Amino acid sequence: MTNHYCDMQNADVIMTIGSNNVENHPVSSKWVQKALDRGATWIVVDPRYTRSAEMADIYCPIRSGTDIAFYGGLFNYIIEHDLWQHEYVLNYTNASYLLDEQYSFDVNEGIFSGFNEETATYDNHSWHYQVESTKTWDTSEGGAYAWAAAPGVPEFTPPTVEVPKRDMTLQDPMCVFQQMKKHYSRYDLDTVSSVCGMDKDLLEKVYATYASTGAPDKSGTILYALGQTQHTYGAQNCRSMGILQLLLGNVGVAGGGVNALRGEPNVQGATDMGMLVANQPGYLNWPTEYGTPSLRKWCEKETYSDGYYTNKPKFVVSALKEWFGDAATVDNDYGYDWWPKVPKSPDYSIIGSFELMSQGVIKGYFNWGMNPCHSAPNASNVRKAMANLDWLVVADWVETESACFWKAPDMNPADIDTTVYFLPAALIYEKPGIILNSGRWLQWRYQAVEPWDEAKPDYEICDVLWTAIVDLYKKEGGVAPEPIVNTKWDYYVDGKIDPRPVAWALNGYVYDGTECDTTSAAPKTELLSSFANLKADGSTACGMWIYTGFWANNDAPLDPAEQAVGSRVADDPTGLGLHPKWSFAWPLNRRIIYNRASADMQGKPWNPDRVLVEWTGEKWVQNDVGDFVAVSNGTPVPPNDKAFMMLWEQNARLESYGMGDGPLPEHYEPFESPSDNQMNGRQNSPCVRFAEFESVKRGDRSEFPIAVTTYSVTEHWQTGGQTRTCPALNEAMPQQFVEMSLELAEEKGIKNGEKVRVRNNRGEVEVMALVTPRFKPFTVNGETVHQVGMTHHFGWAGEYATGDIVNDLPPNVGDPNCWVPEYKAFLVDIEKI
CATH class of the missing domain: 3.40.228.10 (Dimethylsulfoxide Reductase, domain 2)
Known part of the structure; x- marks a missing residue:
């Protein structure tokens, strides 16, 4: 956001x-x-x-x-x-940049230049810019990048800065603006x-x-x-x-x-923490076996040639110091070899993991705070895959469908040898900690009540497991023990695991080789106020560089109320709803990202009534924390066109070579679609992931002509584990339904409230028909297309408001950039029971 x-x-x-x-x-x-x-x-x-x-x-x-x-x-x-x-587009985006002469899009084939049909992937070389000139980093003493050659900094070859060719008239046919204009000229109102x-x-x-x-x-x-x-x-x-x-x-x-x-469910915080396979905390890329097997290779591949991500070596070395502490030295690349490396194959994303279970490759699985037997696409396939496991650990609030997957109507317990361990986790109200809302605001949440019965906060469960695993390695040895025994784990207050020392670690601090004082629970070193203070020489530690500053009050390190994350001052001096002292917004308490773009090239706000930043002629006025370099070496920096400092161009990208499935968005039909693609000659995205899995069981509109999307209702939450234990909520929303138009209901002979069967090649569910005028048939390319909607909160687990698993129906295919499944558009048929 x-x-x-x-x-x-x-x-x-x-x-x-x-x-x-x-x-x-x-x-x-x-x-x-x-x-x-x-x-x-x-x-x-x-x-x-x-x-x-x-x-x-x-x-x-x-x-x-x-x-x-x-x-x-x-x-x-x-x-x-x-x-x-x-003025904005010309100066703050790459509209004027000239693309490689080989750049193209084939409308008949529906692909951009560089596509490899055999691997279903793109080589993005032709999506890059033409180069006007190049320059190198100045790493000499006193140079802008002197830090890169300082003692303690891992050796790496600094990147070469390429200066793109530009046409500020936007007339060159290869400039981004003209290519965009050409590409989208097909997208007229009629089409x-x-x-x-x-x-x-x-x-x-x-x-x-x-x-x-x-x-x-x-x-x-x-x-x-x-x-x-x-x-x-x-x-x-x-x-x-x-x-x-x-x-x-x-x-x-x-x-x-x-x-x-x-x-x-703290989605923003989970994303920040690196819950995706390819990301480590703070949106840095995990090392890979094939591209970044060494720290030198990581720094050379991941460090941008210009912009703020020139500082990535500082972020990664500081992260390694937090992971491995004293054991991380410049001589051993700060423990980089101990970090796991993502392989090119096999795929360990959520969809790929269940395929590996089916193949018997993955033998054990930690299922923590999620319920894939209910929420994953093609969920019946997930349950079958879990039956191949030797062991499964589920940490959750209640017994979910994943915790008792063998009880599913389509499973036979006698055929399943998986040992399942259930670890009861504390509810959000039963533990203190930090949560992030949509606006990137970190807020401290106080504990309301003690955990019920044997339930423990997640961090306590982690600590119990971690200390036991480390003890085993120390006593018995094992393959590659170094990543385990060398990991820094000093997040205790009075001998008990505590989220506050974790907050120090996430915030970042000066690393001088001493640990936190677990008696008084005060850091012996300085908590940092800005990620500008992070260094690449091992003198700072930071687990989450984007959070730096949220817990920086060295005078009250134990008191969240005295930290920015706990601030609750509602003042809003600008009247713009910034509320700068209410919690902390990463990065650096900046409420609106890229706010340099709120002013023109002279630094004057586009709208004088909504001033975020403004150049007075002598200095920058910052009602919000400026997302640009406002001062350098104590001297104010006058306005320039560098409004997007996180990109090496420092101009935003209308066309982007960073995407896996094309430099510009192009329409393709969903993996299962009721219609033909009218925009180009290819029905589906050429880069769809996992389509080759036998378990996908792709459907065709000749048999399953109805499009469906899934959605939530206000009364229930996620897979319903918590909300379906609440009688009042069940009374308000007692069962799941398929919502359909009056026209489709008439065509199918279905009345409101009747039971219907919704099915495709992957499964079938029985739900109530909700016949309403809220859906209308679509006319697509001259043909009538029906669409329905289904809720997904119900399952067999629990005592109340049970039902079939709607997520048995979506296909287990994914996006090539982030592997997200396609829940919002697939095919079914419906019949009255």
Whole structure:
């Protein structure tokens, strides 16, 4: 989330797409309502007429899985009607950069240049820029990068800075702007409305309304959630939102941004902590066997040539010092060899892991705080895979479907030899700690009650396991014991594991070889206030560089109320909803990311009534913490075009060579689709992951003609383990349903409230039919397409409100960038029972 909830009130136009924020993120509605009270317009784009749509000014239905067509048409509309923010796009994006002469897109084949049909992957060489000149880092004494040659810094060859060729007139046919214009010229109103199943006039109204925020003094915000991400091209959906906001100058401004509404289960915090296979904490890439087998290789591959990520060696060395402490030295590459290396094969993401279980490769599994026998796609395949395990450990609040997978209706306990251990975990109210909300705000949460019975906080469970494992290695040895016995583990207060020393570790501190004083629980060294203080010579330790500053009060290291994370001062001196002393927003308490882009090239705000930063002629005024270099060596830095310092170009990317499935978002149909692709000659994304698995059992619209999406209801949470134990919630929402249109119900002879069977090649479920006018049939390419929606909170575990597992139905295929499964668009058939 580039902005935050309170900032929604500053928007002139709000577009909810891929989200039903009124029901699923209700707190956001408070701030949306404030914007409406100030005269904003609210657009909701959704397959279903939701409660968000009911409150909005404009509702536009969309067939699930066609978001990129919708966005592509909006790009085309903005460019053709000259509604893009000229000064912003020209100076703060890569619109003027010239692409490699080999760059191309084949409409007939539906692929960009560099595609390898055999491996279903791209070589992105032709997506890069033409080079005007090159320059090298100055690592001499007194040079800007002298730190890279300092004692204690691991040796690596600094990257070469390539200066791209640019055409500031935007006329060169190979410049990014012209290539974008050409690419999306196919996305006209007639074609997009046919693909998405929309009324053409309504679509144009949506486009005109949102494109109006391209005026320099206007701003528009996008609110999205899993409806955008859970597709085989989910990452490109997100890229599309970024491109849209850049074209209109809506990134970095108050009331703008690309804003993911994250859920209560600490989704933002989990993402920060590196819950994806390829990421370590702080969005740094894990080492790989094939690309970064040594610290030198990691620094050379991952360090950017320019921009703030030139500092990656500081972040990684500081992380290694926190992992391994005194054992991490420059002579042993700070313990880099002890870190696990991601292999090219096999795949250990969630979908790949269950395939490896099926093959007998993975023999044991820790299932911690998740319920894949319920929540994973093609969940029946997950249950069958788990039956191949020797052992399974489940840590959770209640006995979930994963904790008792052998009890599933389609399982035979007599055929299963898996030993299952259940570790009862404390509820969120039964432990202290830190949680992050959607806006990147870290907040300390106090313990309300003691854990029930034998339940323990997760960190206590970790500590029990960890100390036992280390003891075994010390007593018995074993293969490669060094990563285990050398890991630093000193997060105790008075001999008991405690989240506060963990907070010190995440924040970062000066490393002088001493450990925390576990008697008084005070760090003996200095907690750091900024990640600018991190070093690559082993003198600092930091487990999460992006959090630095959230726990930096050295005078009260044990008291969260005295730390930024515990601050609850509601003052808002700017009136923009920044509330800078309410909790801590990473990075560096910056509330709106990329806020340099809120002002023009002279440093004057686009909207003088919404000032985030401003150049006075002598210095920068910062109502928000500036996301740029405002002062260098004590001297104010005048305005320049470097508004996106986290990229080496320091200009935002309309076209990006960093994506695995194309430099520009291109529409493909979902893996299972009720329609043919009208935009190019390829039906599905050429880079879909896991499609080759036999377990996928792909369906065809000739047998399964109905499109389906899944969604949540307000009354239940996730897989229902907690909420389905609450009688009042069960009374309000007692069973799951499939929501269908009046027209489909008539066609199928189904009445509201009747039991129906929803099925495809992967499974079948029996649910109640909810017949409503909230779904309407779509007209796609001249044909009628029906779509339905299903809830997913119910299962066989527990005593109340039980039901079939709806997630038996989605295919276990994924996005090539982040492996997210495709829950939001697949095929089924429905019959009355």
